[in-house]
Amino acid sequence: MKEILAIIPVFNESRHIRNVLKDAVKYCNVCDLLVINDGSNDNTLSIVQDLNIDAISLPFNTGYGNALQTGFKYALRHGYRYLIHFDGDGQHELSCLPQFIEALFAGEADVVIGSRFLEREGDYRYSISIIRKAVIYLLRGAIKLIAGIRITDPTSGFIGYNRKALEFMNSDYYPPDYPDADVIIMLSKEKMSIKEIPVVMYNLNNSGTIHTGIKPLYYMYKMFLSVFLSIFRLKKKTL
């Protein structure tokens, strides 16, 4: 068993998963790979099994956050020291994985977030819609205001944790349907250090993947409610 577990939550990713896993094997030879199959009804699972990679299958589709938490539980129960997760749709450039591993091993932070917005020698391939940009700016502002830290990419799905952070992610505080900015605030509230590293992400047509299950409006509602509630949790803690 290796020290790092890399988990890839997937839901109907048969188009991309093969390449993602090949890249993962290539760039993360110090990691154990684990696919969390969130009730896919295409042949995603058989592709994963063909490549001889471990896969945990949830009995039905439970949502992105819940799939992730299954991986967190697995990592904790099997004594992994670090965990990295990235998406199975190929939007994350996995050649960035060694930087995560380096940052985690060096103990630079408890949580390492891959940001598509931190400059990276002109290697900037991600353009987003105005609405999405506005949401990201608002979330950045909320994190800065509530947690007092600067996070450029609050909706990143490319994150590494050490064991201390993982234990928090496995607690009741973890919002299991769609964790993002609220988790960053809660982690910082728990005095976890958070560091961003620049990564490359690609724009994808995400139809039929894990990101289309939640409608953008619902996502916004949920995220801002969750961020708002984290203020009160913060107050309660400091009393």
Place this chain on the structure above:
Amino acid sequence: MPIQQKLTGLIFSILFFIFLIELVRRKKIKEEYALLWFIINFIFIAILIDYKILEFVTSLFGMGLTSSALFFLGISFLLAYCIFITIKISTISRQSSNLAQEVALLRFKLEKLEKESDD
């Protein structure tokens, strides 16, 4: 209250009572969730038998019309019950997600063990 009104109310109340009993008997609803409906059913019958109860409640809330009090109480009950059900659903969905995680983790472990014993 006119006798016809009283009779209609009583017939509906009794039918509703039988319906509830039948649902519980067929295990369509649990006793726990039927309790509130039984209480409502009895309150309704009590009002039909003695209209003074409703008049008393109306004056208690400072309302002019007994019908206003009835609507107010009815809607309040439905709201409270909806929130109760929402809490229940949220709890159940959290529990089912946790169960799904555990099932997935156990199945994975079992498959690993089976593979090892085959080798």
